[in-house]
Amino acid sequence: SNLYPEELGEIVGEVMDAFRDSTCLELQQRACEYFAMTKVLPKDKVDYILEAMPRFPEDRVSAVVRRLQSKKIGKNILRNRKSSDDSCVDIEEENEREYATSDKMAKGVDAELLRKMKSWFIVSIRDSPKALLFENSLLQVGVQKQFSNFQGQIVLFYGNKAGHSFDNFEVWYSNTPGLEINQLEEIKCENIGSKTQCKQRLSVKCTSPFIQPPTFKISFNCNGQKYMYDLRLPVVATSFAQPLTLKASDFSDKWNKMNDREEQTILQVASGAILKKEFPTLTQGLRFALVDCENSDKMENDVILAAAAIRVGANEEAKRPEAAIGCLIRVEIDSAQNRCVLSVRGMHPLATGAVKNLFKEQVAATVA
Template sequence: MVKVGGYILGEFGNLIAGDPRSSPQVQFELLHNKYHLCAIATRSLLLSTYVKFCNLFPEIKPMIQEVFRTDHNLRNPDAELQQRAIEYLQLSRVASPDVLATVLEEMPPFAEKESSLLAKLKKDKPRVEELEQQAVEKKSRPTAVMNQTSSSSGGGGGGVGALVDLGSPTGAPPSSGTNGLMDVFAGLSGSTNGHAVNGGGVGVGAGSFINDAELKKFVLKQNGVMFENDLVQIGIKLEARGNLARVGVFYGNKTGQALTGFAPSVACPGELASQLIVQAKPVDANLGAGTQVQQLINVECLQDFSTQPLLNLRFTHGAKAHDFVLRLPLFINKFFEPTEMTSEQFFARWKQLSQPTQECQKIFPATQPMDNEQIKTKLSGLGSKLLLNVDPNPENYVCAGIIHTKALQIGTLIRLEPNRQAKMYRLTIRSSRDSVAKHLCDIISQQF
């Protein structure tokens, strides 16, 4: 049990670390308390779990390095245990956070192999009635994308039935079908900041990419469907810590034949190239019929930014080439670290940020019902800390956070004041960097 539990925590312990009962230190101590009772093989596996903790939880890295340094591990007569202790200690010392995240990323599951006999029977005698029934079910079920369970897969796996809804961001119902998504993209046209695009009959207008109305939904959520047509479905799942982020992009082939020459790439146009470092891992050039593949994109935020990287997707379906560009839904608030403050601390800091250039304010009409719980959910989704019982007016909402970039840390305070009689909001943002205050004011005001 220790062996299996240690492996699971090393890979996915971050998913439960928000609960004080399973904080990073608690997870580590529960495992290490049994370390001296375990066999050599289990101890070796636990050392692998510990080094993965260095990636998942940098705050407990010194504790883990002390374990690697002990004589019992560094000078153990078992060569395997000794080698792991030495190599993991050096890896935790020398590697940068970005390199460490790449080396210690989640291991993909083994692909399931289908019986060759069963495959031959399916090929020789296709079950027409079953295929017709599948087609009916496919039309009736909701549009789907890879869920979190399948996101750890590095390659294709399963058929179209494996595409599962990622869920909605703020309690809203999930998308209910292709037609609804197609309405969003219908009629779009124009340039893409110098990137030529050929729609190639993919089901949207030539020159189209995800528009601002669709893109703004991702300000408040970390995953969802960002594009879909008759051929492919593209979803994302984002995780961030400090000024580093990892984006999983999921490509699903909705057709009955392989997509060849499949080549997604990411670019940072203009000044974005000096604000972000983006590294996209390559994927296989062939995406089989009804399969899905994940592409990992590592992002380092060098300084604050206000535009998005572009995702260019090229592939051939049948004899027809397709080439289109999407905006990758990456926003500066994804690099927020929530900050807890008392009322005195909040307003003391608020007064310190009193320069005209440090404040941006916008008054705008409500476009949605002014529901308390919905407002709280949206503000929590920004990534900053929603502070309750801090503002002297109980109708107001305040948030605090630090935006991490490589160049500097940007303290940011948010105050939202609803006027329910007039159905208006006043949004005020004060930040140590004027460009951040202005950009956050623009994207947050669009959410209410």
């Protein structure tokens, strides 16, 4: 109307006036602004305000676009922003977190269900393709997973066991330093009907060692009541481990070279004999390879050795290339005292701490 005031000025003014009391707040605001502009401001001011913006030079990249590209931020992407300087990480503080469960934050979860959730998670991080993560009278959460090298594919299943539908069903994922989580498939069912389920696909990539597994929060309304649960995603450091087959002599050489990079803990168990029997299966479940010590006269019968390399992908932000971080385990079992000494040595302190905490939790669950 400012370009053709005689032909369009009155018509456009009537349109703006008609929408000044619109129930759509966005439309109402714009109509009031443009209507007042033509009534209050002189024509030269209106012409200046409504003047077309100059075209952005084609040979330049917008600062906003450049920043988005550099940060690799997408609508369905959650990325970590870990500092490129590992010296900034408080290693002792990380190791003291003891692989803590976030299940305590879950609303409406009693002590018995908390115990089951911890047990389900311990089983789920072993090298099995399917597992149960959560189940109560309302909700069941299952997982399928597959890992290769430093990447993995995960499918989460959310089942409604209740007699009413789940409304406003939402899932949020935490940001774990060293791990990239991409939502390959949005949850398409905001409302999950009774006795039905929906699924969600994720991809994960390990870019540096990490101790804490990622968490995710589930929220929904059912029969007028709001529910919210915090769960752990079964993605841990050993998910990206590659078993290393070593001779006892090779293991000993590598072990001695890392004598200043050790994490150790003493575990009291119900039965040292059971632990000795079950530990090989437990070790292989966490993608470590057992070291054959039968032909080594220097090894005691109650010592178990295992080795693996944790694969990490390239981190463009930190300018770190793809790498394999070696980790070695030595377990000395004292059957008479029903205890064991768990020692872990690795090429990265976070990897060492993560492996120690994982095996500590697995041993405690296996021989309670």
